[in-house]
Amino acid sequence: MSVADDKRIVVLLKSLRTNNRFYSLVDPTRGLKNADAITEFPDDIILGIAYPCLEDGLNDFAVIRTTFETLDLFADDEELRREMMGIIADARSHLIERLSELRDKIVTGQAHFLGTDLREFHGHLLHMAQKGTIRRQLDSMMKVDVFESVSRAEVLLTGGMAEPMYRYDFLPQHALSRIETLPARKFIGELFEDVLAAVLDDSNYTSKYRFDRFVFQKFIAVMFVNYATTDPMFYGTSRDDYGVSAEKDMQETPLYQSIKVAIRELETGVEFMRDRVTGGIVAAPHAVAEEEDLTSIFSAAAGEDVIPNFQAAGGHSVEIPFGTEGQLQETLTRLADAARILQSLDVPHAGDVKRIVAGAGQQVFRLMQELQIISPLASDPFWELAD
Numbered sequence: 476m477s478v479a480d481d482k483r484i485v486v487l488l489k490s491l492r493t494n495n496r497f498y499s500l501v502d503p504t505r506g507l508k509n510a511d512a513i514t515e516f517p518d519d520i521i522l523g524i525a526y527p528c529l530e531d532g533l534n535d536f537a538v539i540r541t542t543f544e545t546l547d548l549f550a551d552d553e554e555l556r557r558e559m560m561g562i563i564a565d566a567r568s569h570l571i572e573r574l575s576e577l578r579d580k581i582v583t584g585q586a587h588f589l590g591t592d593l594r595e596f597h598g599h600l601l602h603m604a605q606k607g608t609i610r611r612q613l614d615s616m617m618k619v620d621v622f623e624s625v626s627r628a629e630v631l632l633t634g635g636m637a638e639p640m641y642r643y644d645f646l647p648q649h650a651l652s653r654i655e656t657l658p659a660r661k662f663i664g665e666l667f668e669d670v671l672a673a674v675l676d677d678s679n680y681t682s683k684y685r686f687d688r689f690v691f692q693k694f695i696a697v698m699f700v701n702y703a704t705t706d707p708m709f710y711g712t713s714r715d716d717y718g719v720s721a722e723k724d725m726q727e728t729p730l731y732q733s734i735k736v737a738i739r740e741l742e743t744g745v746e747f748m749r750d751r752v753t754g755g756i757v758a759a760p761h762a763v764a765e766e767e768d769l770t771s772i773f774s775a776a777a778g779e780d781v782i783p784n785f786q787a788a789g790g791h792s793v794e795i796p797f798g799t800e801g802q803l804q805e806t807l808t809r810l811a812d813a814a815r816i817l818q819s820l821d822v823p824h825a826g827d828v829k830r831i832v833a834g835a836g837q838q839v840f841r842l843m844q845e846l847q848i849i850s851p852l853a854s855d856p857f858w859e860l861a862d
Contacts, residue, residue: 481739485731488513493572494854496531497586498523500738509725521738522586524577525730526711529698532573534854536691537805538566543683545812555819562815563680574671582664589737590706593659599700600643600666604651607640608699617695621687628684643696645669670694708733803849804856810836811856818860833860 484503489496489512499520501507516522542559549555580586588596602608610622626637645651649669654662670693673679679689702710711730725731810832817829837857843849 481735483735484509484726485734485738486511487725488516490514490516490576493576494531494569495573495576496528497580498525498528498589498734498738500735516580516585518585520585521741522580523589523734523738523741524586524591525589525705525709525734529701532570532694534804534808534856535566535570535573536694537808538856539563539570539680539686540683540691541805541809541812542566543686544809545816547683549816555816558815558819559812562812567674567680570674571671574667574674578664578667578671581660581667584660587741588663588701588705589734590709591701592704593663595704596700597659597662599703600662600697601651601655603641603696603700604643604645607642608696610639610641613641613695613699617699619695621691621695625684625688625692628688632684641692641696643693646672648672666697670697706733709737803843804854807836807840808856811860814857814860829860833857836860 482503483500485498486501486507486509487496487498488507489510491512491514497516499507499516499522501520507513542562546556546559577586610626613622614620622641626639629635630637645654646669649665649672654665657665670690673690673693676689679685708729814829814833814836817825817832834857837855837860840849840855840857
C-alpha cells in the first residue's frame with residue numbers, strides 16, 4: 476500500500492503517568508487523536524521519537540537546576556531548604572518515570588528514533604567518550620551553560636587548569652569496554668540506563684555542581700548526539716510544524732509527513748543511516764558507518780536553514796533560534812521559584828506580591844504559547860501558584 480493510500484494518521488500521544496510523548500501511526504477508527512493524553516501506550520503500536528520527545532525532559536531538569544540556584548541564595552533558611560528539596564524530589568521522580576519508560580521502550584524495540592542513523596549515533600557517542608567534544612561548542616549548539624559552568628566550578632574546587640573537552644563518562648556498571656561493541660540499539664539502551672543510574676544516585680543531589688556534572692551534562696550530551704545523527708526534517712523546526720495541538724490539523728505538515736513515511740518503513744523492518752552525499756536518511760547496509768567529526772555534522776544539521784520564522788498573531792514574524800524554548804522554560808521556572816519563596820515568607824503583603832508575580836508569569840507563559848514560541852503542550856510552571 477502506498478503512502479497516499481494509507482489512511483492512517485500520525486498522532487503525538489502523551490502518557491498521563493510519565494508525561495512522555497511519542498508519535499505513532501494509527502487507524503482513525505481506533506479512537507486515538509493527535510495530542511491525546513492516555514493512561515498507557517498500547518503495546519501493539521510502533522512508537523516514534525522525534526521533536527519534542529526528548530526535549531520534554533528538559534522541564535524537569537530546569538526545575539531541579541533553578542531550585543538549586545535558589546537554595547544557594549538562601550542557604551541559611553532551613554524551612555525554605557526543606558520546601559525547595561521537596562520540589563527537587565518531585566522533579567526527580569518525574570525524571571525517573573520519564574527515563575525509565577524511555578529506556579524500556581527503546582530496549583524492547585517498541586520505540587524508535589525517527590530519521591536517525593543508529594550506527595552513526597553509536598559511533599559519535601564512542602567519539603565523545605573516548606576523544607571528547609569541546610565544551611564551548613556543546614554549550615553554544617545546545618543553547619545551555621552547563622559544560623563550561625562545570626569546568627569553571629572544577630577549577631575553583633581543585634585549583635587546576637580548565638578542561639576544554641567534555642568526555643562522556645560511563646558509570647562502572649556500564650563500562651565502555653563492556654558495551655562499546657554491542658549492536659547500536661543495545662548500546663543506546665545501555666546509554667539510557669547509564670543516564671537513569673545517574674538520576675537515581677542520591678549523591679548527585681547535594682549541589683547544583685554535582686547535579687550538572689554527573690546528571691545534566693549526560694542528558695544534554697545524549698540530546699546533542701541525537702540531533703547530530705538525525706535528519707533535520709525531524710527537528711520540527713519548519714514553520715508549519717510548530718504548535719502541535721488537538722485543534723490543529725498536522726497531517727500535511729513536513730514533520731508529520733516525514734513521521735508517516737519513517738514509521739511505515741520501520742514496519743518493513745528496514746534500518747537507516749545517513750547518506751554521506753545527500754545528507755538524507757537511506758536504508759543502511761550492514762557495515763558500520765565510518766566515524767566522522769561530530770561537531771561538523773551537527774553544525775551542518777543545525778545551521779541557519781533550520782531556524783524558522785513563525786508567523787505570530789498580527790502577521791508579524793517571530794524568529795525562534797534553535798533551543799530557545801528550553802531557555803525560556805528555565806527562565807520562567809526561576810520566576811516561579813521566586814513566587815514560591817514569596818509564598819513562604821511571613822512578611823506583610825508577601826502573599827499579594829506572590830500572586831502578582833505568579834499571575835504575570837503565567838500570563839507571559841500563555842502568551843508565548845499563543846505566539847507559538849513555547850509548545851502548547853509544555854508544562855506551565857505557574858499552574859499551582861497563580862490564583
